[in-house]
Amino acid sequence: MSEIIKTSHLTKTYQQQHAVDQLHLTVNQGDIYGFLGRNGAGKTTTIRMLLGLIKPTSGRIEIFGENFFKHQKDILRRIGSIVEVPGFYENLTAKENLSINAKIMGVHKRNALEEALEIVDLQHETKKLVGQYSLGMKQRLGIARALLHYPELLILDEPTNGLDPIGIKEMRNMIQTLARERNITIFVSSHILSEIEQLADHIGMIHEGKLLEEISFQQMKERNRKYLEFQVSNDHKAAMILEKHFGIVDYVVHLGGNIRIYSHVGQQGKINQALVEHGIEVFKIMINEDRLEDYFTKLVGGGAIG
Structure with missing residues (x-):
């Protein structure tokens, strides 16, 4: 099984304080990898480094087997992501928003917008403005935007934050469907233990910037x-x-x-x-x-x- 994400000694320091400290992560192809930790543990900082939004203080990142810093532009074309709450033009419809994003991303495939909206079950919301959407609908639209260019890897930072129980269940089902039916590797962070427990194949636990353990869910069940x-x-x-x-x-x-x-x-x-x-x-x-x-x-x- 090939490694999709691999980090070595990944570190981010702010004013001599380690937000992420010597992080060694391994995410295998086809996995749903749950990145678990308390708020402030270093999850979002790690994700921002994986997406090139901030530079590490030190360490190495490999994605799809390539050095991320040398091949960043090509690698990012193969990744979809949501970091924090996705932003949209609230006076436009979902399809109009995706159309703008598709042009910016250089997505020209016919029916790409319709396919993305169908995956997240928003294909019937053709006239409603995004400003009228619930938070759960906006999160699903964020997933649709992340899927426009048919990524091989999806990175999601706390995708269930603020959702009600129904919205959380819908998001969980969607993530599992993307992994199983479309063979997308998914890296999802959360501080909600029960969600990671129901979702992930492998779990990485981070605390105060340090990775405590990586373990498959099956191994964890056998130990408990x-x-x-x-x-x-x-x-x-x-x-x-x-x-x-x-x-x-x-x-x-x-x-x-x-x-x-x-x-x-x-x-x-x-x-x-x-x-x-x-x-x-x-x-x-x-x-x-x-x-x-x-x-x-x-x-x-x-x-x-x-």
């Missing part, structure tokens, strides 16, 4: 384990019982009297009985599985994303 979770009245005493009576050592005590047990799944009845017999109230028993949020939290050492 099922666990029993007990909410109890006395977690300290409960932990002692787990160790003494069941030999359980693979557990974690969380705030609020919650204990996660990563072994003995299926023995929750016996554990519950022992806890109750020793005078511990059990308020809740659940069987769960670590999700991307748990995995990310472990990597960054705690704290919420967002």
Whole structure:
């Protein structure tokens, strides 16, 4: 499988502070690559460097196997992108806006505008002015503009920002369709864990400018384990019982009297009985599985994303 994006030691420094620090990314052909990190982690700075909007302080970028700095103009012809909220002439229709962009981009293929609008399901909005569009419709029109020249790589910076749940689902379905049916490699950044979890084949996690890990979604699922979770009245005493009576050592005590047990799944009845017999109230028993949020939290050492 060929590498579409590859960075080495990619760094961007502002006034001696690293916005991006020694970044090593690899995005393979045909993948949906989820670039995950908190706001301010360095996602947009990375994307701006990949698109030539800002120059790196140091490091190397290869796209389509070519040195980006030597072949930037040719490479960018093969990339579509949305960075932040796409801007349009609000007193024009979608097709009129795309027509202007097609001329600027040198797109002359017949029916290119109609095809792009059909892909994003805006083909019937022929008379409505863009100023009357919802944010979700504007985001879809931004995708249409990015697809006008039939790119091989699509780079999207927080494409679901500000969208309602229906808009988020539509955007997710569209991205998956573009990857699967049109074989477009997609690099999408987000701070929304649940979206990346439902969308990406591979995930790169960035924190304070540093890449913490690159991992396939399948590998992440294999690493994450099922666990029993007990909410109890006395977690300290409960932990002692787990160790003494069941030999359980693979557990974690969380705030609020919650204990996660990563072994003995299926023995929750016996554990519950022992806890109750020793005078511990059990308020809740659940069987769960670590999700991307748990995995990310472990990597960054705690704290919420967002």
